[in-house]
Amino acid sequence: MSDPLFTDATGISTGPVSQLVEMGGPVMMVLLAIAVAGIVTFVYLMLYGAFFAPRFTAKLKNAIKFWQQKPGREVPGQLQRSAGRYTRLNPLHHLVVNTMSARLNGTDAQQIRESVAKDAHDALEPFEAPLKIIEVIAALAPLLGLLGTVMGMMEAFSAMAATEGRANASQLSGGIYEALTTTAAGLVIAIPFAALAAWIEFRLRRIQKTINSALVTVLSVPEAALSDHETADDTTPDAESAKAPRPFADYSGTEHRGRLANATG
Template sequence: MNEVWTGLRTDLEGGWEVISMGGPAIWAIAALSVITLALILWKAWRLALLGAWNGGRRTRRAVEQWGAGQETEALALVEGRRSCRARLVRAAMRARRDFDDAAAQAETERVARALLARARTGLRPLELIATIAPLLGLLGTVLGMIAAFQALQEAGSRADPAALAGGIWEALLTTAAGMAVAIPASMALTWFESVADRLRHEMEDAATRIFLRPLAVEPISQAA
C-alpha cells in the first residue's frame, strides 16, 4: 500500500512540475479542461432531463392515438411528462383544440423554439473552448520559443543544445495540452448538436402529424 501511495504522490508531483513548466498558458488550459468536463457532464444531465435518451415511445403512441381520433387519451398519455417531445406534443394538442389553425401553429412554434433553445443551452461555451484552447496552446508555445531563443542568444558560443531542446519541448507542451482539451470539447459539441438536431426533427414530425389530422371537435374559439 505504501508503494502505491508513493507512486501516486510521485505521479502527482511530476504532473505539477509539467504544468509549472508550461507557464501561464498551461494554467489557463488546465482551467479550461476542468470547465470542459463540467460542461459535458452538466449538458448530458440536462439532456437526460429533457428526455433525449428515452426514445419518445410514449409520445409516439400519443401522436398515433391523436391520429386515430382519441384526443382525450392522447393528451392523457403526455400529461405531466417532462420530456421536450411530450411538452411540445401536449402544447400542440392543446393549441389545436383551443385556437384556430394560425394561432395554434404560432403557439406550437413558440413552445418548440423555447424547448430547442433549452436543448442547445451550453453548446456555445463548448464551441468557444474548442476554438480558444488550441490558440492558447499556440500562444504558450510561441512565448516559450521566444524565451528559449533569448536564452540561446545570451549563452552565445557557450550554448548547450540539450538546454535548447529542453526549452523547445517545454514550449511545445502547451500546444499538446491545448489540443488535448480542444479535441474532446469538439467531439462533445458535435455529439450534443446531433442530439439536438434529432430532437428537433422528432418534434417537427410529431407537430406536423398533429396538425395534419382534422379535429374531431370544434375549436373553443369557434364554438364561442
C-alpha cells in the same frame, strides 16, 4: 523516501499537474482550467438532458397514432392522466398535449404554429449554451497551446542570446521541448471536445427533427375530422362510452403518417 522525480529543489513533493504547470507556464494553467470547465459543462449537460431533454416515448407515439384515427378530447386527457413524475419533465409531452388541446378548442392555426415554434425553441434553448461553451473550448485550446509554444520559444532564444551564442544544443533543445508541451496539451484538450461538440450538435438536430415530426403530425389532422368527431361525441347514443379513454397501445393503424416538416410551416 520520496521519489526524486516528484520532488523540487526545496524538497516539496510535486505531482504531474505541477510539473505540467512548471513546464508550460501560465498558459498551461489556463489550458487546465478550461479543460476542467469543459468537463463540468459536459457532465451538467448529460445530467440535464437525462431529465429535461424532449423524448418521443412509446406512449406519445401511440397517442399520436390514436389522434390520427380519432382526434378527440380523450387523447390529451388520457395523456395528462397517465403522466407520471418523470413524464411531466418531458417538454415534448407538454407540447403534444397543448397542441392537441389548442386544436380542439378551435384556436387559429397560425397562432398555434407560432406558439408551438416558441415552445419548441424554449425546450431546446437550455442545451445551446453548454454546447457553445464546449465549441469555444475546442477552438481556443490549440490557439492557447500555440501561444504557449511561441512564448516558450521566445524565452529559449532570449536565453541563447544572453549567452552570446555560446549555448549548447542540449540547452536549446530543452527549452524547445518545454515550449512544445503547451501545443501538445492544447491538442489533447481540443480533439476530444471537438468530437463531443459534433456529437451533441448531432443529437440536438435529431431531437429537433423528432419534435417537428411529432407536432406536424398533430397539426396535419384536418379541421373537418375534428368537427366530425366532436359532433359524433355529442349526438350518438353511445356518447359516454365513446368519451371513455381507450388505451393508446390498442391502435396499430399505419395508414396515417405524419409528414416530416418544420412545425412553424
